[in-house]
Amino acid sequence: MPKPKKQFNGQKRKKAKVERNNKSSGHDEVLQTDIDKLLKKTRPEQNQTNGDNESPPPALPETFTEINVKISELSSTGDGLALSENADHIYVVPFTVPGDTARVKVVKHFPSLSYSMTDFLEVVEPGQQRNDALIGCGYFGKCSGCQLQMMSYEDQLAHKRRIVEKAYANFSGLIPELVPTIGETFPSPMQYGYRTKLTPHFANGGAGSKGKKQDDAQEEPAEVQVPPIGFTYKNRRLDMDIEDCPLGTDIVRRGLKSERKRVAENIRSYKKGATLLMRESTTRVPKEPASASDSTPAGESTTYKPDWLTPTPGKDTGDVIRTERDTYIEEKRCINDNNATSVEYVDNYVFSNKAGAFFQNNNSILSGFTEYIRSQALPAGNDQSPQPIKYLLDAYSGSGLFTITLSPLFKSSLGVDVAGDSITSARDNARANALPSTGFAAADAAVLFKDVPYPPLQTLLVIDPPRKGCSDDFLRQLLAFGPRRVVYVSCNVHTQARDVAVMVQGDEKNNIRYEIESIRGFDFFPQTGHVEGVAILNRASFPSESS
Numbered sequence: 001m002p003k004p005k006k007q008f009n010g011q012k013r014k015k016a017k018v019e020r021n022n023k024s025s026g027h028d029e030v031l032q033t034d035i036d037k038l039l040k041k042t043r044p045e046q047n048q049t050n051g052d053n054e055s056p057p058p059a060l061p062e063t064f065t066e067i068n069v070k071i072s073e074l075s076s077t078g079d080g081l082a083l084s085e086n087a088d089h090i091y092v093v094p095f096t097v098p099g100d101t102a103r104v105k106v107v108k109h110f111p112s113l114s115y116s117m118t119d120f121l122e123v124v125e126p127g128q129q130r131n132d133a134l135i136g137c138g139y140f141g142k143c144s145g146c147q148l149q150m151m152s153y154e155d156q157l158a159h160k161r162r163i164v165e166k167a168y169a170n171f172s173g174l175i176p177e178l179v180p181t182i183g184e185t186f187p188s189p190m191q192y193g194y195r196t197k198l199t200p201h202f203a204n205g206g207a208g209s210k211g212k213k214q215d216d217a218q219e220e221p222a223e224v225q226v227p228p229i230g231f232t233y234k235n236r237r238l239d240m241d242i243e244d245c246p247l248g249t250d251i252v253r254r255g256l257k258s259e260r261k262r263v264a265e266n267i268r269s270y271k272k273g274a275t276l277l278m279r280e281s282t283t284r285v286p287k288e289p290a291s292a293s294d295s296t297p298a299g300e301s302t303t304y305k306p307d308w309l310t311p312t313p314g315k316d317t318g319d320v321i322r323t324e325r326d327t328y329i330e331e332k333r334c335i336n337d338n339n340a341t342s343v344e345y346v347d348n349y350v351f352s353n354k355a356g357a358f359f360q361n362n363n364s365i366l367s368g369f370t371e372y373i374r375s376q377a378l379p380a381g382n383d384q385s386p387q388p389i390k391y392l393l394d395a396y397s398g399s400g401l402f403t404i405t406l407s408p409l410f411k412s413s414l415g416v417d418v419a420g421d422s423i424t425s426a427r428d429n430a431r432a433n434a435l436p437s438t439g440f441a442a443a444d445a446a447v448l449f450k451d452v453p454y455p456p457l458q459t460l461l462v463i464d465p466p467r468k469g470c471s472d473d474f475l476r477q478l479l480a481f482g483p484r485r486v487v488y489v490s491c492n493v494h495t496q497a498r499d500v501a502v503m504v505q506g507d508e509k510n511n512i513r514y515e516i517e518s519i520r521g522f523d524f525f526p527q528t529g530h531v532e533g534v535a536i537l538n539r540a541s542f543p544s545e546s547s
Helices: 027-042 044-048 153-171 250-265 363-377 401-409 420-432 445-451 472-481 493-505
Strands: 007-009 012-014 066-074 080-083 090-093 101-110 115-125 183-186 230-232 239-241 278-286 316-324 328-335 341-346 349-354 391-395 412-417 438-442 459-463 485-490 513-522 532-540
Touching: 027 066, 027 080, 027 090, 027 153, 066 090, 066 115, 080 101, 090 101, 153 183, 153 493, 153 513, 183 363, 250 278, 250 316, 250 328, 341 363, 349 401, 349 420, 363 401, 363 485, 363 513, 363 532, 391 401, 401 412, 401 420, 401 438, 401 459, 412 420, 420 438, 445 472, 472 493, 485 493, 493 513, 493 532
Parallel strands: 090 115, 183 513, 278 341, 391 412, 391 459, 412 438, 459 485
Antiparallel strands: 007 012, 066 080, 066 101, 080 090, 101 115, 230 239, 278 328, 316 328, 341 349, 485 532, 513 532
C-alpha cells in the first residue's frame, strides 16, 4: 500500500500526527486501541515512565473469580470497558453501558495487553444509559448476536457516531483538520424485525448413531438428541439454542421455526453439523389493472419478466405471508436453499440474487440509504461544470444495488465484480429494471481500471469492498486513474478510514489526491455494535511549491 506522504490543509503541507495504521483493523485491533486510549487517558503519567523504571504488572484475580467492576466507557466493539482499582488494567465486560456497576466472572487474562475478558453476570447498579425494559429478546445477555438492546435508540445512534469518529482518529493517521465533522448516524426505520437473512447453525448430526452392546445383545438404535440450533454464546465456542430471533423479519422468524422442526425430524440424515439459511424473498402479484399503464411500477420492465419473479416450489420453507397493497398483493417467502433465487424490492427497483450470496440484510433502511447515495452522487453545480460527471463506475458491484439505483443519473454505468454469479444476477436485474445503458463485467476489482471506457474527470466511482477494505493494488490504480468523485461505502469504518487516508495522501507523481467532503454512519444493524460508513471524496491536486 502507498506509504503516508504529506498531508494538506488548504495550501499548507502538514505532517501526520501519527503513523498510518497498517493493521487489519479487525475486532481485536479495534478493541486493543480503545483499551490503550482509555489507559493513557486515565494514567497519563504512566506513559512518560522510561523503560528502566516500569511499573510492576498488576495483581489480577484468579480466573473464574467473580468481582464487581464499574464501566468507564463503551468500546467500538460494543463491549464495556472497566478500569481496575489502580487504573492500570481493563476488564472487558459485554452487555454493559457506561456507569453500570456489574458483577462479572473473570475468564481470561491478557497481562501483556493490559486487559482481561469477563462474562457478564448481573447489573449491581445501573448506569444512566441503561434501561433493561427496552430489551426485546430473552437471549440477550448470553447470545453473541446483540450488544446494545438495553440502550435507547437515540443513545445507540450517538454511540455509533462516536465509533466512526474514533475510527478516523485512530486508524487513518490524518490530522483532524483533514477530517470533516462526522454526520449524525442515519437511523434504521425498524429497530427489530428488520433482518431479511439469518444463518443459525448446529454442531452435530445424528447419522450412524447406535445403541450400546450389552451381553452380546444389540440394542435398538438409541434416540438421537437434537443439538442446539442457533448462535454462539458470548465469549464461548458453544452453540446456544435459539427458538426465535426478534431481529428477523416476520417471514424469516416463521422460517426459523419451520427449519428447526425440519432438522429435528431429520437429524439422523445429517452426518455432521450444518449452517441453515433463512432468506426473505418477495413477490409482487399485480391486481387487475384499471389500464395497461397501471400494471407496471416505475422502473420495472414491461417486456422482460424473468423466471425468478415466479417462486420455485421446494426452494423455501413453505411459509407465506400475504399483504394487500394498492396495486398488488405482496407475498413473502423464506428461502432455505443457498442456490435458489431470492427477490427483493428497493422502492420499485427489483433485485434477484442467489439466496446464499451477499445482499444488504436490512431492507427497511435501503430506500433511505440509496436515496442518500443518489443525493450525494453528483457534486453541487455539476450541470454548470464544463466537464460534468456523466459516467458511473461501480467497483465491487455485486448484484447491482448501487449501479442500478444510480443509473438513471448517468449517461452510462458500469458495474464490476469478481464473482461471476453476482454479475449474472446484475445483468438480469438491469434488464428487469429496464436500464439499457447499464452494463456489468466480471473482473477482479484490483485491475478494473485498466479498460475503463470513461474519462476520469467525468466519472463517479462507487466502491463497497469487503470488511478487509481495498487492496494495495486497487488503491494504487484508483489514484492513477483519478476519478473526479468517489463514494466509499463500507461495512468496516476502521478499514475505510485507513483506505481514505491513502486517497487523501494521494499520488504526487500523478498529481492526484483527494479531499473528504463528508462522512456519515448508517445503522444497518440496530441493537448491535455494527455501523456502516459512507465517505464522499473529491479529486484535488497537490499545491505547488510556491504556494
